[in-house]
Amino acid sequence: MSAEVVMATEPLGRRNEHLYFALRNPKVAVGMSIVLLFLLVGLIGPFFMSDNPMEYVGPKSQAPNGEYWLGTTYFGQDVWVQFVHGLRSSYLVGALGGGIAFVIGLTVGFTAGYRGGLVDELLNMITNVVLVLPALAVLIVISSYLEVRGVVTQAIIIGAFSWPWVARAVRAQTFTLRNRDYVDLARLTGKRAPQIIVREIMPNMASYLLMSMILLFGGAILFAAMLDFIGLGPTNAVSLGTMMQQSMAWSSLHLGAWWWFVPPGLAITAIVGALYITNVGLDEVFNPKLREM
Numbered sequence: 001m002s003a004e005v006v007m008a009t010e011p012l013g014r015r016n017e018h019l020y021f022a023l024r025n026p027k028v029a030v031g032m033s034i035v036l037l038f039l040l041v042g043l044i045g046p047f048f049m050s051d052n053p054m055e056y057v058g059p060k061s062q063a064p065n066g067e068y069w070l071g072t073t074y075f076g077q078d079v080w081v082q083f084v085h086g087l088r089s090s091y092l093v094g095a096l097g098g099g100i101a102f103v104i105g106l107t108v109g110f111t112a113g114y115r116g117g118l119v120d121e122l123l124n125m126i127t128n129v130v131l132v133l134p135a136l137a138v139l140i141v142i143s144s145y146l147e148v149r150g151v152v153t154q155a156i157i158i159g160a161f162s163w164p165w166v167a168r169a170v171r172a173q174t175f176t177l178r179n180r181d182y183v184d185l186a187r188l189t190g191k192r193a194p195q196i197i198v199r200e201i202m203p204n205m206a207s208y209l210l211m212s213m214i215l216l217f218g219g220a221i222l223f224a225a226m227l228d229f230i231g232l233g234p235t236n237a238v239s240l241g242t243m244m245q246q247s248m249a250w251s252s253l254h255l256g257a258w259w260w261f262v263p264p265g266l267a268i269t270a271i272v273g274a275l276y277i278t279n280v281g282l283d284e285v286f287n288p289k290l291r292e293m
Contacts, residue, residue, distance in 0.1 A: 100159025113174025
């Protein structure tokens, strides 16, 4: 068998091996099942209910029953409708915020690690500046000055301050990979830096990049929930965090209206916890020493 065929089949073999162990790993299976279940509810649910989650539809503070699955708010709004729309908003913030941070972190990390020299020093300085900023305080200040806050705006703000740790980790790994034989061979064949990074270096970091994206996704959801809970969430949408903020603002705990704040709180906990469990399971899949045979 020729060397070219061997090199082509090895990555495919590794992918099949990782997929095999991922399907067998209970942490990955349970974690992804929870995440996908909530995702499906958030995506499909709004098509079968009111487009306005703030609509007054029933009696005030109605406990859960056959008509109102999660009861109603202090104002007579359907908590189930708000919950489903809130899931969609929270997932959107997580995907956009995490995605923005992921792209920025990869761009800065790969560029700094591969180029080195003055470029590395400049990008490393920018990364350190953003890293030492009190991210939550900055997010609070920026959000408080925006009169109209939407889900997309919130995601952009979160993503702009969540990338430094990814950039530093990618930079460090790129430093160790840029002088490998296969990278030197790619340079000799005339490939440009972006091609070498995408085709030679990035595939060797695929497992770490996947787990980083999962952590960024969960982190963005948590960041958004914190901003929502202190009253700096979207002004034109409902999210899981804003549901909890509204329930606390109108003393649902003291009134015994547990159905207003327990579902969004449990959903945030379950989603972020499931992402963490999935990440631990993937670490076992990609690291042969941790696999449970």
